[in-house]
Structure formats: structure tokens, C-alpha cells
Amino acid sequence: MVSKIDSFKQGEIILYKNYFPGNDKFLVILNSTKTNKDDLCVFCIATTTPKGPKQPPCNIIKGYFFIPIGNDFLDRETWLELDNIASTDVEEIVTGIESGKLITGEKQKLTDSTLKDLLNCINKMIDISEEYEDLIFSK
Numbered sequence: 001m002v003s004k005i006d007s008f009k010q011g012e013i014i015l016y017k018n019y020f021p022g023n024d025k026f027l028v029i030l031n032s033t034k035t036n037k038d039d040l041c042v043f044c045i046a047t048t049t050p051k052g053p054k055q056p057p058c059n060i061i062k063g064y065f066f067i068p069i070g071n072d073f074l075d076r077e078t079w080l081e082l083d084n085i086a087s088t089d090v091e092e093i094v095t096g097i098e099s100g101k102l103i104t105g106e107k108q109k110l111t112d113s114t115l116k117d118l119l120n121c122i123n124k125m126i127d128i129s130e131e132y133e134d135l136i137f138s139k
Contacts, residue, residue, distance in 0.1 A: 005097055006035045007090065010136075011110040011118075013046070013073055014093070015103040027102075028080055028110065030122070031135040037091035042135050044080045051079040058121035065121045072110050082122060085132055 012029040019025035026046035033039040046067075052059055054077070057066040063083025067074055096102035110118065122128065122136060 005094060005104065006037070007039075008033045008041055008093065009109070011112075011115040012104065013108040013110065014043075014097075015108070016096075017101055017103065019045075026074065026078075028118075030085065030132075031138070033090050035090075037089065037094070039090045040087045040131075040135060041090050041093055042085060042087045042132050044082055044085050046074065046078045046080050048076045048078055050077075051081070057117065058124065060121065060125050063125070063127070065118050067110075067114060072114050073108050080118065082125060083127070085122075085128060087132065087135075 008029045010029060010032045014027045014029065016025045016027055027043040028046055030042040030044060031040075033041050051064040051066075052062045054066050054068065057068075059065075060082075063081065065080040065082055067078045067080065069075065069077055093102060097104060119136070
């Protein structure tokens with residue numbers, strides 16, 4: 001029996017099929033959620049289109065975090081778009097997974113060290129809503 005997904009962990013990576021027609025995107029979950037379907041799930045979009053220099057990996061001016069090849073689940077150089085952090089409720093993501101539009105898996109996550117560096121980068125940003133900041137950094 002397949003277990004039903006009803007919550008998400010910080011650092012999980014979800015594939016969004018046909019984010020744009022013919023173009024899949026990865027979403028990186030930035031907060032852990034509970035099983036409440038109305039909980040907000042905060043995420044950022046991953047892109048392989050260069051957003052700027054690779055070093056330093058955290059660029060709070062341009063709003064991105066760079067992940068090199070081989071550090072995580074991602075198999076290409078990846079920029080996380082921190083200038084466009086968004087959210088949706090858990091129920092919408094669960095519905096997307098059930099319909100096949102969103103795909104998740106046990107190994108689809110950031111390493112602990114990358115997640116720590118990403119959170120440190122987000123913590124330095126001044127252009128993030130208080131609501132998202134509370135959700136991302138609450139324990």
C-alpha cells in the first residue's frame with residue numbers, strides 16, 4: 001500500500017511537470033509543514049539558467065543561491081531563485097502529486113549542509129516577508 005503524502009520537510013525537492021509548456025522545474029520546499037491541509041508550504045524555484053556568478057553561492061543582491069553539480073539530488077548546476085519565494089497550501093501540492101503534475105521521492109532533497117547554507121543565505125535577505133521568514137525559521 002502506498003502511503004499518502006500529507007506533509008513536507010524543509011529541503012525536499014518536488015518536480016513540477018510542464019511548469020511552462022515543455023519545461024519542467026524543480027521546487028525546493030523551504031519550511032516543514034504539518035498534516036494540516038491548510039498549512040502554507042513556502043518554496044523557491046530552481047533553474048539551470050545562470051542568474052549570476054557561481055561564487056559566492058549566496059547572492060542576496062541578485063536574489064539567488066547557487067548549487068554546484070554533484071552536491072545534491074540535482075544533476076546540473078542550479079540556481080535557486082530567492083527573489084521569487086512563493087507559497088501555496090499543502091492541499092494544493094498534495095492534489096498536484098496525486099494528479100501526477102508534481103513528482104516527489106525519498107531521495108529528492110537537499111543535503112543537510114546545502115540546506116544549512118541556503119537557510120543562512122535566506123536569513124541575510126532583507127526582501128522577504130515576515131510571514132515567510134516565520135514559516136521558514138520556526139522550529
